[in-house]
Amino acid sequence: MTPKDKALLALLRSNARESSAALARRLGVSRSTVQERIRRLEAAGIIAGYTVKLGQPALHPSITSHVLLAVNPKRAETVIRELRSHPSIRSTCALSGVFDYLAIVETDTTQEMDDILDRIGRIEGVERTQTSIVLSVKFER
DSSP states (O other), X not given: XXXXXXXXXHHHHHOTTSOHHHHHHHHTSOHHHHHHXXXXXXXXXXXXXXXXXXXXXXXXXXXXXXXXXXXOGGGHHHHHHHXXXXXXXXXXXEOSXXXXXXXXXXXXXXXXXXXXXXXXXXXXXXXXXXXXXXXXXXXXX
């Protein structure tokens, strides 16, 4: 990937709906160059898709938690499969360090959060969890 590709990806992360002409102006290249770079990045699988970022607070789940999980390595596949099956779990990342995984959980109420955290703790292979509730988002990309 070239520095221009990386700059293009940064601009698309900020606003994937920005026009090719506007992206070209910001990058100092032609519109056709931007379109070709996007096509190439999509073909290479670097751009895997586009998504909607919700803007109205009413549409966002009101509670987000970061759940650290220590997992028995022999049960890791089962744990990941179980985590993936819960729609309230937005993503799961493998980590280095004391904990093995980080699950991002979003719910509308504290009761729902309590329920999903209990469900996570009961998954066979989860040995320990530590949860942090997000109080506010200072910025997001």
